[in-house]
Amino acid sequence: MKWNIVTNQQHLNRIERVCDYIATHLDEALTLDVLSEVAICSKYHFHRLFKAYMGVSAVQYVQMARLKRASFRLAFEAKYSVTDIAYEAGFESPEAFSRAFSRIFDQTPSQFRTQPAWQHWHAQYAAQPPMQGENMLDVTVVDFAQREVALIEHKGHPNLVLETASKFIQWRKSTGLSPVDKSETFGVPYSDPNDTPADEFRFDICGTHQGEVPENVFGVKAGVIPAGRCAMAIHKGSHDRIGETVYQLYRSWLPQSGEELRDYPCFFHYLNFVHQVDECDLVTEVYLPLK
Structure with a gap:
């Protein structure tokens, strides 16, 4: 019998590939079907595998990635209204965006725009995607x-x-x-x-x-x-x-x-x-x- 052995490193590679895909496709539909295809992994197992390695579900990870971009928009880009930022982040309404933002960062988007509590914000992003060994640097x-x-x-x-x-x-x-x-x-x-x-x-x-x-x-x-x-x-x-x-x-x-x-x-x-x-x-x- 021939066993198909998947190593821990291969799992790490899959998860990092998904994280990279999310980072470069924030404006697209990032469903579990799409992400499991990126991971080359059964959708029936992908969500458990992702959470096992990242500590949060893929859905939560996507939302946090979009909220991170929204945070930078609020703090540094006054030309974007809170409503514009809410829709860009994938929320159905500014109210839904405000509830989610406040729940995670303990500030409303308007409060964050005026006086961002960066130390608390950093704490929400303390966990980093998995390391998978070093690529060769071009020095x-x-x-x-x-x-x-x-x-x-x-x-x-x-x-x-x-x-x-x-x-x-x-x-x-x-x-x-x-x-x-x-x-x-x-x-x-x-x-x-x-x-x-x-x-x-x-x-x-x-x-x-x-x-x-x-x-x-x-x-x-x-x-x-x-x-x-x-x-x-x-x-x-x-x-x-x-x-x-x-x-x-x-x-x-x-x-x-x-x-x-x-x-x-x-x-x-x-x-x-x-x-x-x-x-x-x-x-x-x-x-x-x-x-």
């Missing part, structure tokens, strides 16, 4: 040119970085300096958020800007990202998982490269943002400074 050693920047320092819990980012966005809009469509945007974490006490974590949000930065109520000031050799890899997708690319640079690429690290933290160059593209289409350059 390039580049000569990074110095950037003069305007920056705002975030000091405190990593889950509150988006609050600081909102202040930087307000500064950009109110002054017209370092406009997002004509400037580069960088993030500089000075330590690993997983190994740093929350009150000691620092993350600089930077936008290229030459010259002085006028005194302002937001705390934005002038700074520099220094020139030097760097290993650069592309991270695609959610910023919440950018640590996976960073760790892979340190764990896999660096030991085999023969390179030594320079005394400056790794940093990120954001090529697009969640108010421009869906989260799955985010592209970020990750730089590891070298001697």
Whole structure:
């Protein structure tokens, strides 16, 4: 008798394939029939398999993915009304959207738009899709040119970085300096958020800007990202998982490269943002400074 043995890794591959499909098809009908076909799995077993690996049902996962996009729309895209966002998220009415949003995030959409409670929001997305081993990174050693920047320092819990980012966005809009469509945007974490006490974590949000930065109520000031050799890899997708690319640079690429690290933290160059593209289409350059 020939047994068809499906390994745990194959199950993980199936679930990750489904998660990737959901992320890139949020505006389509994501029924169990459709998702089970993507998983190449019987629909009679798919829903149990998905929940066993993800901790939530496929239906709940889809709703959370759509609500995540809706959250970014509320916080960063004033041009979208709450009604528009509700229908885009697949709800039959703004009232149904508001009930679901409030149940999960403890804020109405309007409250979240005005003053988002990012720390509680992050807690709802703490569980990450399964890891299935490392793909090979495409790493390039580049000569990074110095950037003069305007920056705002975030000091405190990593889950509150988006609050600081909102202040930087307000500064950009109110002054017209370092406009997002004509400037580069960088993030500089000075330590690993997983190994740093929350009150000691620092993350600089930077936008290229030459010259002085006028005194302002937001705390934005002038700074520099220094020139030097760097290993650069592309991270695609959610910023919440950018640590996976960073760790892979340190764990896999660096030991085999023969390179030594320079005394400056790794940093990120954001090529697009969640108010421009869906989260799955985010592209970020990750730089590891070298001697």
